[in-house]
Each structure stands twice: as C-alpha cells, then as structure tokens.
Amino acid sequence: MRSTIMFFRKYPPEYTVIAVFIAIGLVLQLTALSNSGFFSDEFLHIEAGRHPAWGYSDFPPMIAAFAWIQNLFNTDSVFINHLFNLAASAMAVLFCGLTTIKLGGKWLAVLATLLCILLSPGIAGTRFLFLPTAFDQLFWIICIYCSASYCQSQNARYLIWFCIFGALGFLTKYSIVFLFAGMLTSSLIFRRDIFLKKSLWIGLLIFLVLITPNLCWQIKNLFPAITHFSQLYDSQLNRLSMGGELKKLFLFSNPFTMIFWLPGLFAIPFISKFKRYKLISFALCCSFVFLFCAKGKWYYFFPVVIGAIPLGTVFFERLLQKRKWIIYAYLTVLGLTGVYLLPQGIPIIKLQRFIELYHKKPNKDGKIPLAFDNYYSTEIWTRILNVVNKTYIELSSEEQEKCFILGRHYSMAGAMNLLGKKYGLPQAFSLHSSFEWMPEFDKGAVIIAIGESNWLEQHWGEYFKYVEEIGIVENKYASKESEYNYRIFLCKGLKYNSVEFKRFIEN
Template identity: 30%
Template sequence: MPLDEKRGSSSPVVLPIACLVVLAHLLTASRYGIFRDELYYIACARHLGAGYVDHPPLIAWITWIVLHTLGSSLLALRLLPALASGLLVWMTACIAQEWGGGRYAQFLAALSIAPVPIYLILQHWLTMNAFEPLCWVGIFWAASRIILRQNPRYLVLIGVLAGIGLENKYSIVFPLVGLLFGLLLTPERKWLRSQYLAISVGVAVLLFLPNLLWLVHHGFPFLEFERNSRQSGSRILRGPVSFLVDQARIMNPVLAPLWLLGLAYFFTKEGKALRSIGIAALFVILLLLGMQAKNYYVSPVYPVLFASGAIFLERLSARRVWIRAAYPLCILVSGCALAPLVMPILSPQRFLAYHHLWHDFTPVVFEDEPDRPLPQYFSDEFGWEAMTQTTAQIFHHLPPQEQAHTAIFANDYGQAAAIDFFGPRYGLPASISNSETYWLWGPHQYDGQSVIVLGSDGSGDREHFRSVEPAGNVNAEYSRDDERYTIFMCRGIYPPLTALWPHIKAW
C-alpha cells in the first residue's frame, strides 16, 4: 500500500455524518429516564477513588467532572457519549484514508458507524462502554502508522492509549493481546525489538498503576465479581454459530458483508502490509467466542473492519457504480428501520407497536432475563424516581426518632444509586447496600435496628430481623421485572449490622 497514493479527504461528507450522529443522540438524550449504570457511576463519582469492585475508576472521574461542570441533567450526562459517537465516525474515516482509501471508502467507513445497533445503545449513556471503542480504534490506528510509516515512536502512543484504556475498562487487553499475536505471526515482529516498546509498556503501567495498587490492596475484587457474574445464570452462553449470528445482529445485518470483506482484505495482496492488524482483529473475535463472552464485548473491533471493508469494496466496485450507490442506500434504510428499536425515539406505547411489527425482534439482548414490555436497555431507564417516592412515603411515616436511625438497604446497586440520586429531593438519607462497591462503602453509622429493605422477597430478611413487615410496593410501568417488588420494614437485627456486614457481600 503506497503511502504516496493520491487520495483526497472526504471531510465535507464525513463531518456531516458525524454531526448528525451526535445530534441524534442529543435529541433523544432526555426522551426516557436515567439508566441504572449511570446512577451507579454518579454514586461512584461521589466516592472518588483509585478503583471500584466491578470497573476501573476513569468513568467515575469523568462523571465527577460532568457533574461539577455541566450538571446532572440527562442532556449534560449524555453530552460526552454523544460526542464520542461522532468522534468514532471521524476516526473510522481517518483510518480508511490512512490505509489508502479514497473519498468513497472514507464516506462508506463513516456511514457504516451510524446505523450500528450496539453503538446506538452504548453511546446513548454515560458509561465506560461509550469511550471503549475510541481506545481500541486509536491503538489499531497507531499500530498501522508504525507499519506504514516505519515509525516506531507510535508505540508510545499505544502505551498511552493502553494505560487510559485500562483505567476505563479492562477489556482493552483483548486488542493488545491480539495485536501482539498479529505482530508475532508477520514480519512486523521486528517492531517488538524497538526501544520504544519498553517505553510504551512503562507508560501503560504508570497510567494503570493507581488502579493496579487498589486492586492488589483489595485482593482483585473484579476477578471475584466476574466469576460470580459468569455463574449467576443471567449471562447468555452462546455456541460458536450463535455467537457469530449475534455479531451480524448487533452490528446491523446489512453491514455484515462489509466487515466480512474487511477481514478478507487483510489477506489479499493489497492488504498484506496490514495483515498483522487483520490477524489481531480475527484473534479478538475468536478469543471472545472461545471465552463465551457477552456478544457485544467484541463490538469495538468492528470500526477497523468497516474501514478495511470500505477500501476493499471501493476497489471491487470501481466499474460497478450501481453498487456504490445501492449499498449506502441499503445502509441508510436499515439504519432508519432499526434506530427506533435501539434509540428512545418513540414513546413507550408507540415503541411497543413498532416492536410488534418486527414480531418483537430485539437487535441486542444483554442478559438472559424474562420477557418484559420493553427491552432491558429501555426498561432500565424507568421506575427509579417512583421507587424513591414510595420509599420516601414509608420513611416519612416513621416516628421522627426512628427516622434518625433508619437505614435504607438495597439489594441492587441500581436501587441504592437511585435512592442516592433522587433521595435528597424527598428528604431521604444515603442508602447502604451489599452490592458491588456499595459493600466496600460499608453500613455507615447504622446499627440495623430499623431498616427499610428494597429488592427482597422478605424470606432472607426473616433470618436476621425480629420483625419483617410489608410496607409498600414498587411496580412502575415499563420497568424491568426484578424492579417490581415489595418494600419491607425490618426491625431488630441480629447479629449487629457491623458483625453481619462482612458476610452479606454480593458481588
């Protein structure tokens, strides 16, 4: 792939695509409600630290900055994820240009990001998943610059992105291991002898060090959390064929030919120079397939395949203008059809009607859960304030002297975080929970003699309290099934809460 190949920039087309994607996210940012994980990350931002049980600390620090600059409105919380979606469009087009793609390839690469169901979902919320693809794509872009420009200094950039990625989400190890594997299997292994590799590793370790020390100090709780998650029964375990079918579904079936072409491109004569990156991408897909990982874990690798696929299609269709016109049109039509299924464009009532037209087809399924009116990614935005209101009614019906030492205990991090987010406006104290990092934050000053318990069937509470009485019901419309339950008023804990706390951890 000659670097002096004449190719123009498609910025006049790419930038409008990026802006439209950002605008779509901003216009729908406040359509429903706040998402479960967003509530949790806000709680983490109010307990800033170098680590958390189930995730690295970067998202908490980003959330803290947002809260202290833009505020806590849905639009404020979701501005950065929206901008990240536009940046991903632009970066994918830049990769296509860097790798020799002309204006059409750059346009197609950018367009391919817009209608991807899993991106439309994950870049709607302020979570670490919104920023993860940027680190993956940046690493592959830097690796290609090392190869094409014969410049090992980009190894340092890979180290920076790896360190930031580790502070964002531990899954950044997958593209790094894949890239190492790809380099070892090609002549590009020569770059592993560069002095810049040691610098790269040192930079990555230095950036990751605060969280690494936290993990060591707490006994690597993420490993326990991940093991329990795999054994919980909520994770969908997919066979090889089903996993690959899922890839086509969550990435938009119309785009499957493009990323398959992208994989094939690296094994052609034209793509030989970048074969190590193609091997890395294939390795990541096969590795996560073999690990029976969640199907969306591999999604950050696809922008690279869209870029290479766009280059390949541009060359294959050089004399077939109708393909160049028809395929983008198919992408646009599929995007318009799928968007209401994965973005909060329609009201819940109209979504249900539209969903029924698709025979209740859901492009993305995160967990193996019972049927509900809305998909999980929508239902997790409903019911939180209503739950808090019901809890507040129970709390304020207690005598003032009892309120002073009544704890609000949640069996789920989402419930606990919702109480902490909405509770102050209803006069509620901060919650306590045995879930995720809430357990590390402890029982505060409470002795457990008076506890409002959320998310329990009451049977387990009877083992620890002298009296357990139903006090209210949570049954918000459109919320998920496990967010419909009875709230219990529990009194007279035994043994004391401080003695019981180490034994009720739920990771």
C-alpha cells in the same frame, strides 16, 4: 453562502463527510437523551464517581473518574450524566473516519464506514449508555488509528501513542487485552522488527507507569478483577452458546454491515494489495478468535467489528471503483434497514410510539418486555421515590436521624442517592457487586428496604423484629419475572449491629 462554498473547496470531501456524521450522531444522541431515563447499570458507575479509587471489583477506574467530573454539576440531569458519552461518540466517529482515510479510503469509503457505525443498533446502544463499553470502543479505534498511521508512515512515535491510548483503554475496560494479544500475535508473525524499535519500549514503559496504580490496587485487594472474571465465567460465559452470540452480533450490528467487517477480519490479511496493513487486519482477526474462544458476549465483539469496518469499506471502494453504483445501491439498503433498526438500540422515538411501531405485545403475564429499562425507568423510579419519601416524612424526627435506605440491587441504592436528593432522603447503601458499601449503625437503625418481586416480607424478618410492606410498584415493561414488581419495606428493631448485619447479608 460564499463561506459555505469556500469551506467545501478548502477541505477534502472525506472530512466534510466526517463533520456531517459527527453532527448527525450528536443529534441522534441528544434526541435519545430527551426520551430516556437511566439504565440500571449506569447508577453503579455514577455512584462510583462519589467514591474515587484506583480500582473496583467489577470494572477499572476510568468510568468512575468520568462520573466524578460529571458529579461536580450536582444534578440528576440525564444530559449532564451523559456528557462524556456525547464526547466519546463524537470522537469515535472522528477516528473511524480518520482511520478509513489513513487506510487509503476516499469519501465513499468514509461514508460507508460511518453509515455502518451510526446505523448499527448495537453499537449505537452501547455508546449511548454511561458504561465502560462506550469508552472501550473509543480507545480500540484510536489504537487502530495509531497502528494504521504507523503502518503508513513508519513513524515510531505512533507506537508510543498506541501504548498511551492502550493504557487508557486498559483503565477503562480490561477486555482491551484481546487487542493487545492480537497485535502481539500479528507482530510476531509479520513485523518482528517492531520489537527492535526504541519507541516501542518507551511506549511500554509509559503504559506500565499509567496502569501501575490500578495494578497496585489489585495486588492490595488480592486481585478482585480476576475473582470477578472467574465468577462471571462460571455463572454466565461458560453457559453461553457461541452460535447464539454470533447470531446476536450479526443482528445487532445491522446484518447489512456484515459485508464490510467480515472481509475486514478474514479476507484482508490475505490480499496482497493490503500487505501494508496486514499487521492490523490479522491482529483484529486474532482478537476476534481469542474473544470467541474466551466465550465473550455478543457486545464484547463490537470494538473488533468497529476496527474491521474501515478495512472492508476501503477494500470494496477499490474493488468497485468502476461500478460505484453498486456501492450506492447497497448503502441505500443499509441506510434504510439501519433507520428501521436503530430505535431498537437507542430511544430516538417516544416509548408509546416505539411499542406501536414495533408491535410490542403483552406476554402471558400482561407485561410488555423491553430490553433496556432506560426507556421507562424515569416513571418507575418516580413511583418508588414517592413511596419511600412518604414513608420517610411520616417517621418521627428521631427515627429520621437514624434512617437509611437499603437497595437489594446496586441500581436501587444508586437511584435513591442520585434521584432522591431533591426529596432530602437519607443515604442509600447496598452490598451488591462493586457498590458494596454499608454505613455504621446500631440496633436502633430504621431501614427502608427495596427489593425485587421475590424478596418477600419473611426475608427481612430474619434481620428485623418489625417488618411492614409499605408499597409494591409494578413494572409493566419487565423482561424478567423477578422484576415484575418492586417491593418496599419499613424495617425496625434490627437484631444485629451493622457489622453483623453486613456479614449475614453477604452470606
């Protein structure tokens, strides 16, 4: 008891709040992991860790480096395969709190900031999944912390740290260039003296050195990232309604957090008391506008929102210094709505309880659509694996030696490789997205093919002389018709060798 009292006396309350929220955040994440399987996109990044490279067509190399380390444990454990998420989430909470303090916030501002971060279903959900977005948010807030530290102290070493963490962010998700563009615009308007700092140019040199291997990979492979962005824009982003995306942003960031991050973006740059931090606030404002003009999806804006929240909470803490009861009341409402909304982002309650609590009803096709498949994926993949394994063990030993598993979608191949180890299944491959890998085989190969509802027997008949549908696995939680069922086929008598087969599949 005495040691606890001494702790609270020794450390300011702001740091106690941060420590408590880190603990709460970890408990929430661990609870969610116990109720969760794998999200479909996670399989691609876990598989990338088995094929280390300086770049991939759909994403930078950092996520694969994290996966490579997790893969050293050689397990399909959901917990192990999210170790870096746990670390990144704790560090994000830490730097959100430290940024608030650096901006002049006291314990109440820190409390408000971390409530907003922790009880936003969208932010919590994107940090929970093993995707680049989780680590992208971390590097954004670290860069903003470095900027706040520089604005406060004028210590030029923070410019170097900004460049270092900016490079790590670039190697995690290329969208951090919107932060760079915002900072450049803000610096040209308000702080042109920064460009005369020797430390900035040292930092930029380090930045260039760190990203050079990825740039060389891009050049060698004719800039697949640009091709990917172009295809993404033409197929998805160009069709987005930005009004609809902003509506999703307001909803999934918890509508009650808006009172903090909107002023942080669009009011703080013009308030004289925050003149010292105008560089940061205007940079975030510009980043938001640039993302909007580029037609970014709603969750692309979360790093900007996370950076703007500390500015807003510090502003209101000062504004309502003599009326703190207003902040207490508002944070109570924010907390209650956050607790209600949070299970929509991460599975902190059991699946059936979630369906009952949020009144999820079957649609006209008898499905109960759920947005994230990690809630139910373990059940689905277990059933698919049972069908595949039964088929595989019924093959002759000669056929087993030349058997491969083909996943129409990268998640199918990734799931077979990760979860199929304990069954002793052969290697799976896919030509979808960044997975794009196929082993060499001849016309004697036996293929167990997995596809969605719309991949019927006649499709595989184009490539094989003998095709048998060996199983249909229903997905009663599918949100798309194409995912209502998974069809599994045994294919023999390949009409082409692997090189020709790959060319036909790609076309």
